Amino acid sequence: MTLETHLRAVREGGRTALVPYVTGGITESWTDLLAAYEAAGADAIEIGLPFSDPMLDGVTIQEASDRSLARGTTVESILSDLAGISVGIPLIAMTYANLALRDGFCARLRAAGVVALVVPDVPLDEVSDLERSAAAAGVELVLLAAPSTPPAKLPEIATRSRGFLYAISRMGTTGEAGELAESATVLADAIRNATDLPVLVGFGVSTPAHAVHAARHADGVVVASTLMRALLDGATPSEVGARVAAMRTALDTMAP
Amino acid sequence: MTLETHLRAVREGGRTALVPYVTGGITESWTDLLAAYEAAGADAIEIGLPFSDPMLDGVTIQEASDRSLARGTTVESILSDLAGISVGIPLIAMTYANLALRDGFCARLRAAGVVALVVPDVPLDEVSDLERSAAAAGVELVLLAAPSTPPAKLPEIATRSRGFLYAISRMGTTGEAGELAESATVLADAIRNATDLPVLVGFGVSTPAHAVHAARHADGVVVASTLMRALLDGATPSEVGARVAAMRTALDTMAP
Amino acid sequence: MRDAPAVDRIRAGQMAEPSTAGRFGGFGGRFVPESLVPACQEVERAFREAWADPRFRGQLDRLLAGYAGRPTALTPAWRLSGDLGITLLLKREDLAHTGSHKINNVLGQALLARRMGKTRLIAETGAGQHGVATATAAALLGMRATVFMGQRDIERQALNVFRMEMLGAEVVPVTSGSRTLKDSCNEAMRHWVGAVEDSYYCIGSVMGPHPYPWMVREFQRVIGDEARTQCATELPAAVPDYVVACVGGGSNAAGTFAGFVDTSARLIGVEAAGGAAMTDGAVGVLHGFRSRVLQDDQGQIAEAHSVAAGLDYPGIGPEHAHLGELGRATYVTVGDDEVVAAVHRLARSEGILCALESAHAVAWVIRAAESGELPPGATVLLTLSGRGDKDMSALMELA
Amino acid sequence: MRDAPAVDRIRAGQMAEPSTAGRFGGFGGRFVPESLVPACQEVERAFREAWADPRFRGQLDRLLAGYAGRPTALTPAWRLSGDLGITLLLKREDLAHTGSHKINNVLGQALLARRMGKTRLIAETGAGQHGVATATAAALLGMRATVFMGQRDIERQALNVFRMEMLGAEVVPVTSGSRTLKDSCNEAMRHWVGAVEDSYYCIGSVMGPHPYPWMVREFQRVIGDEARTQCATELPAAVPDYVVACVGGGSNAAGTFAGFVDTSARLIGVEAAGGAAMTDGAVGVLHGFRSRVLQDDQGQIAEAHSVAAGLDYPGIGPEHAHLGELGRATYVTVGDDEVVAAVHRLARSEGILCALESAHAVAWVIRAAESGELPPGATVLLTLSGRGDKDMSALMELA
């Protein structure tokens, strides 16, 4: 089953997709988070493969990446950590072009059981090479759209995106936010107008209320910085998992 | 009796004129040096009126000037110090143009009993104004010649110099020296060739031997830095006077 | 150095416009988040229009001449030439306002930004020269300026920080990553994402996403165009045998090369041994473009290390990667010691205190002339990209 | 400011050659020890010959253009002009090689020294700008250089000391007197007495014994001549209403005024309030010339005090004393606070960090425009004598 099929099924089941994030290798026992997320009701998990120069990340994910790299994390080490565990929900890799465009990268992801890939610094116009190698390896390449993306361009992004379409909630980097940006819902609506591919909103989805708000306009949410912040501040995997569970609950009980 | 008549008389008496120097106001009791110099057999005394920017002075006279100025010495204070004493030999003032060209300067000198004036930064070409006011006040304006002065210019310098002609021994500033410069005797000879005005050699006449050497070519010597060095280093007026006396003895007993 | 390429065959069309995708051969492109794609397109559109508009060109030319002091002199380095047995001509970007070639580019971009209706310039800076130039242009045109600068660079270049602040710019310390230039680029880009509405990102070298590498080269080609004309007067053969420039991102080199790419001159780019993206880098993507980049075997970007802060950049402009691949330009490296020696030698022989960056080009010429790699009698045009005032305290510490 | 003098009557013949005795009216002359008279005469003779020799003029012009970066730009200060309701044009000596107008004079004198067969330059320096320029020219022409600098200035201007040393000059600390510029002049003069054979004393302003004030003005008139031509293009009336320059010894002002003395332009020299020889000085003799000099009532030379080290000089060039007496030029003063404020204002409005010395001229224009002393719409040419890099650490301390 592809990620896309999976997310369509989630949507058809009347459920909002919840995709929590973890920076691969951030702690020795980082894979415990995968289990915690799954247990908390996540529908898929995004795993960040840390890059030295994460251009679209705010301070939290930067710090998470730096901490992981300082531990000696490599793409290899993350993928081999995954080999040792089994997760019942799809795994999505997130990383930057300089890592993603290396020879054999997509094939290695697939071999480790990762089914999809998000590369924020490869926009539609630059996507051909990566699209080819992802397709060849059987990895679904998720494209992104931003509030600044002209509506006229959304159909093409949607057509070429695999898995889902990642709606960047705001003109800014990843990072916790006080409110979900107005731009998030505007963009999600526009995307829904252009495609029936599942749409997930990410960037600044920090609280159950944000998630609920986003879910009114999208098929799901990606939650990252708020979880990594908790982890960096010393929360245990189960405490972080509890946050995901809280979101799950909120989403499942939201007013229709 | 003018300074010139006096020095001609010294020469005619077969004697070498010895003119020691003191920076006016260098110590509270600086006028004691005048008595000491007279007692040591000086034929005249040069009194420096300290100037803040003594362009032709080396470190010793600079230090002497600075010390004197720091004590609050002024031209006035020096001249009034002189009013309180009586010296039996001619007094010659030495200072710089910025002081010498002030209104009434020469008249004030004369009133204090100073008969002659040396201003090292007023060369022949600039001398007219000062010449006029010195003449008007009855002060003899002593001109200088240097090793670089073209011989053809010496007659005019000699003609317009009053008192004596000051032969600058070397291309350099005032200051003690190891040897009397070769240029001193060359210049003195050239001046004697051009005039019968008394010729005194100054700058770097530091020892009795220097004085004796200079006296073979000139009518006298001006001795300054070596005496001020001794004074600055703590010598008493009578110790400084003893140095002058030693020069006197050497000059008087010199081989003809 | 390799043999001269078959110049005639490959030089036609060199250093023209990149492809519509912003590629120079396989390099360049626009690897930015989808959020920034429209902003980059807006810049591209505006630049194309402006560059074709004689009024804009006239405005820029007037500022370059009446404000920045162009044309800069071409100075024959007589004494050093004599010592080395060559003819060395120095293109004097050190005489340009603010002290380096950076002002050429910044005036162009600032005018463009104003034309686009932007009221604020964003810039990254390493040594501070591009930051000072940006702050200068902002002051001149009555715009605001925000300059991102690594915390480590802020400490090393306190004077340039103060210059920027005096010019009215806000200097934002960057505390992420290695806290140097590459991190400032990331941070400027991150900031731009949230400020595209009123802010223009003024990039300081032939790097970044399309159209920057092309646009910055066009704004810097005034160096090469002037030098070409000046060489025609100064040299019997009109064109020098060699054209040499230092390469950080590569803007002074690109601007210089652009004036000579269609001639027989050999083009030499000189990188810092500790930041030699051409020699030691691998193909990769950084800061929005594909080029050669210093990186470890995992693809993590490496820090560059050079005595010249302005060359402390792990990448190189995409057009250089292309020129190098074609063999049209050759890229060489010199070490810190040679560079410091070259600053001193140029100072003593010509009375010119050049920037440590520029001294890389000088050091290579000295070495190549002394080793015979530069044949006796060779004529060499060298772009002296900046003056050394900013480096005096660093040189004092080394002395 | 006084009313405009009857310009036509007095301007004819202004700023021509001084009398054979080197007098400008009652000022100037050659008040040096007899020992130095022949050396000064030798300089005068050599200068007269060289200045009449098209080959020498050609050599100098080539260095000024090809090395020092002349002509320097004339920059309309648009934003400040708008704020002040005037038209302000800046003559950009800050863009000249080494960062100030000092290089114009030094190249002239160094060429002259070489022509005279001298192998060594002696110079005094205060802030270090003239010392750096002298060290530069010496390096360029393969001569030795010895620069006298007050111990206190050496401490205040460590960077410029290092620049001179990098250029191969020997910097001699002067520990006499106030250990600042005036004492360095004394010491250089003393040293010259013993070194006239092989050494040339390269004086840094329109001061010293004849022929220096005249010669230095002639070497600096390139500023005024260029500005005159540039104003003819830039201003509808061809000639500005006011011509303004700062005055230390007065060389940049003299060079500027020389280009406009025969016009209707009012000439304004701006002195530091703490070093205002024209306003606060009395006639006297210092460093070989008769002029107005700061001195106490005993005739002892006073120390000048200014935030701008280059204006810390108790005298003023004799020709300025003369122009002031004639009423052809007017001399005004500004205080340190206004000056520092002017540096900041020019930086923020035009993107130009000028030297504290030059900021004196800017400060006066601001004050005079704001007070109405400069009528609305007035056209003003201002010589920006140097760039502010050297002053950054002083400004940082003040900030």
Ligand SMILES: Cc1ncc(COP(=O)(O)O)c(C=O)c1O
């Ligand atoms: C004087 C100078 N030269 C060269 C450079 C390197 O830049 P580029 O390679 O873009 O010319 C810099 C960068 O700061 C610089 O300041």
Ligand SMILES: Cc1ncc(COP(=O)(O)O)c(C=O)c1O
């Ligand atoms: C930048 C600058 N302007 C002006 C001056 C004052 O000199 P002048 O009055 O001779 O122009 C100096 C002297 O050091 C200077 O450095």
